[in-house]
Each structure stands twice: as C-alpha cells, then as structure tokens.
Amino acid sequence: MTEAHGATAVSRSGGSAASGGTATTGGLLQVEDLTSSYGPVRALDGVSLTAEAGRITAVLGANGAGKTTLLRTISGLVRPVSGRVLLEGHDITKAPVESMVAKGMAHVPEGRGVIAELTVDENLRVGSLFRGKVGKDEFDRVYDLFPRIAERRNNAAHTLSGGERQMLVIGRALLAQPRILLLDEPSLGLAPRIVAQIFGLLRQLVDSEGLSVLLVEQNARSALSVADVGVVLNLGRVVVTDSASTLMADEDLRHAYLGF
Amino acid sequence: MDYFVNVTITGLTQGMIYAAFALALVLIWRSTRIVNFAQGSMAAATTFIALSLIQAGASYWVALVVALASGFVLGAIVERVIIRPVEGGPELNAVIVTLGLFVAIQAAIAIIFGSSFQSFPTPFGVRGFEIGETTIPLTPTSLYVIGAVLVTMALLVALFRFTRVGLAMRASAFSQEVARLLGVKVGGMLTLGWGLAAVVGSLSGLLIAGGTFVYPAYMDSLIVFGFVAAIIGGLDSPVGAIVGGLILGLALSYVSGYAPRGSALVTISALVILIGVLLVRPGGLFSSTTARRA
Ligand SMILES: Nc1ncnc2c1ncn2[C@@H]1O[C@H](COP(=O)(O)OP(=O)(O)O)[C@@H](O)[C@H]1O
C-alpha cells in the first residue's frame, strides 16, 4: 500500500481545477465532471475521479462533503445534473439501478443495507438472485471468510451486531462477483479491531483476487492505511487526488480536511 | 350443543373469508405501504365477471379460474398505471387514489352489470353431512370455503418461502433500495405483489358471494370486516391477518347467534373488538414495528 500501488494514475492538483483533468486515463470506473443536487443544495460540484482496477481508491472528507451522494450518483440512485459515469469505458450514467450489479458494480450503501427481516442466509441469496443458479461452494466461501455470520446463518439479520452486519453485506456483495465494490463508510460505529479486520480482508481480496474497491470514509486514517489512492472531497468538490502515502504524509492537508 | 357447533363452524367459515380479504390488504401494505381501499370493489368486479360467465353457461369452476385470473390482471394493471405514480409520495395521495378507484370501479360495475340483485351460485350444498341418523352441522359449502382459503394460503407460503421470485418479492417489500442495488427488478415485484393480492381478494369476494345475491355494493360488509381483521392482526403480518379474520369471524358469529337481537349488533361488535384490541396493543396483535425499526 505504498508508492508501488498507486503511483501510476495519480495526479496532484489543487482546488476545483481537478475537474476533468484526471478522468481520461481509462480506469475501471471513471467519474467525469459529476454534478448532483437536492433541490437548491448542490451536493456534488463537478467531481472527477478514476478508480483503477486492482486498487483501493479512498474518497475522504468530512460529514456532508458529498461522499454518499457520489456513490449514490454512480449507482444511479441519484440522477446527476450533469457529468458522466463510465464503467470499463461504457457510459452507465443513465442505466437503471438494478442493472448495475450485473455490469460488475456492487454498492454497499451507508448504514450497511442488511435486509433486517430476512435471515442471514436469505440476505446472501438475494445478493446472488440476479445470477441465476449459484453453487453452494460460493456461499461456503463467504461463510469461510466470515465464520461469525456462518454460525448465525438461520437467524434474522436484525439480530446481528454492527460488525456482523458489515460482514454480511460485504459477503453478499462478493456473491455478485463484482469487478468493483463501492463501500459507504463501512467503519461507521464499529470497534477499531473489527475495522482493522474488515479492511485487512479487503486488502487481501484486492491483492489476491483482483477486486477493485471505491471506499468512502470519514475515518481517513484507517482508510488511508489500507488504500492505494486517496481523493479528498470538500463541499462537493475534489480538493486533491494523490497516493495514499503522500496524503498521509501531508500534515497540513490532514489537519485541514481529514481531521487527524 | 349442536347449535354451538353450528355457530362455531359458521364463524370459522366467515372468518376464513375475512382472513383472505385481510391477507390481500396485508400483502399490499407490506410491499408498497399503501392501504388499498379499492380492494373490495376490485374483488366485486371479478365476481361479476364470474357471474356473467356462469349466466352464459360456463361451469362454476371455469368462471372461478377466469375470475381469479382477471383479478390478477386487474391488480397488476392498477399497480402499474394508477398506483405507480403515487408510490413513495405523500401517504394521503395514495389514500385518495385508492378511495377514488373504489368508487369508480363500483360505479363501473353498476353501469356494466346493472345494479339489481342477482343470485350467485355455490358449487356445493348447504345441508350438513349425514352420518347415519344424525346430521352434523358441517356443510360441503363451508368445507369448500375453508379448504379454498387454506390451499390459497399454503400456496402463498410456499411461493414466499421456497421460490426465488418469492425471495425477491420479500426483499423488495422490506427494502426497495437495497433490493434494487442487488439487481432485483423491484417494479416488477411490486406489480406481481399487487396481482397476487388481488387474486386473494377476488377469492374472498367469490366465496362470500356463493349462495347469496350480489349487487355492486354486496362487498361492503366484507370490506368493513376484512379491514377490521387486518388491523387487529397488525396490518403488517400475514399470520396476523389470518388470526384476526378467524377471531373476528368467531366473535361475530357468537354475537349474532347468542346475543338478543344479535344480528343487529354484528357491525358494532366488530368495531368494539377493534377498539378493544387497539387499546391493549396499539399496533395490532402481530405488529412487528420493533423488528422493522431495528
Ligand atoms: N436526501 C437529501 N436531501 C437534501 N439534501 C441532502 C440529502 N442527502 C444529502 N444532502 C446534503 O448533501 C450534502 C452532501 O451529503 P452527503 O452526500 O450525505 O455527504 P457525506 O456522505 O459526505 O456525509 C450535504 O450538505 C447534505 O446535507
């Protein structure tokens, strides 16, 4: 998680001048000049970024910076005012939300998105429905990754702890066999030990299985420790994009935008 | 003793029909958070379709199948065309739309099928079975009603528990956004849910019509009792709808069978039971509000 991972595709750019500049290099997921509004509130203002294949790209910023809106716009839950989203070069800006997962993008929403009334096992099965018949071995693999939810597979999901819920939704997303995983604040409300465990697993999946991750986090310290590239968002604009290690070393930036 | 058994069986039979109507309301409430006030007149419309087939010479069973199928189509069309625009909007909009639909369909029935009283057949007798010398108060018709509702419910349970589409429907009902992110075509599931609910509602309308007279507003008392049963049960719970229907059916049958001038007290008793239940458990007997919030 040092220079070796992220050095090729990053560009350091100041202020909102980041718009458009980095988005033409052809990453797995490209966001070009994206603007989204809730009525008069402009939550994203010309955001451009690239998530490269086989990397963890972290989007960081304070509460209200626009991180959730960014992910929701990418997956189509929020329709942008302008700008484009490209997945493997294909424009998916106007694609239906329910088609995204089949295109290779799995979005785990903020607040984790377990379906509380269904059992753990049913939650996993919903995640694989769109693929048709899915072998038992794939479910076993998720349960092997997360033994804690394996024990509770027939319990209703609302009985799970926060950490178990996060494991469930990540496992469910993996069953979709995504090329890129969008995670919205997975560390929220979890004990540091659990956060480290989950982030460690993500790193492992990225390094050994070619998964790509777009990780949205307010918890910048933890996120940068696992990410290759960091994108700092403030008030709906990209402040800076750089390798995680460079961002980590930039004390002024950390104080100004990352809160540590 | 005979009389008590008789009143009990009548109560169970009526209760099954209330349960079916309540279940139709619950299915729609769970999936779209809309109370379908048009359920009664939608069911009445399909009963009239069955009646005109029977009058044209079709058998009861053919008419039943066609009526249930047209119930499905009607439910699906209503969701797609009329409900979809108000889904997820202010609750009052949906209330007004389904109430308006209720009135409109009832008026359409009167225009198309006339507003006179017409007798609706029942496929089985209403005399009790005879075992040797004694006649037991269980009639073939009540057996048919109870059996039809039980089979329908068993099929629904099997659909929701054991099939992929049932799982997708439950996921869509509980969490539309998450289901969509997981690739479930939520819109299609909601349409399917409304169609199935309308089938169950139509069944209740056909069963209550059997052996009696129908007219455009013949469903009105079933509508009241079906709503009371659904709310007693918690509106959110299929099991609650069934238990609510049976409790109400039995209670009303005892009131009507034992209280002096009981039949005049039936409707008011339903409301007393409703208020009593809501005072003790404001969310209904089987409300799962706490689980949903968690
Ligand atoms: N549903 C909404 N309606 C109106 N404003 C919203 C809504 N969701 C978010 N916002 C506003 O958009 C901005 C960005 O919010 P959000 O994307 O949730 O940020 P973050 O995830 O970084 O905390 C904030 O100013 C927030 O108040």
Ligand SMILES: [Mg+2]
């Ligand atoms: Mg957020």
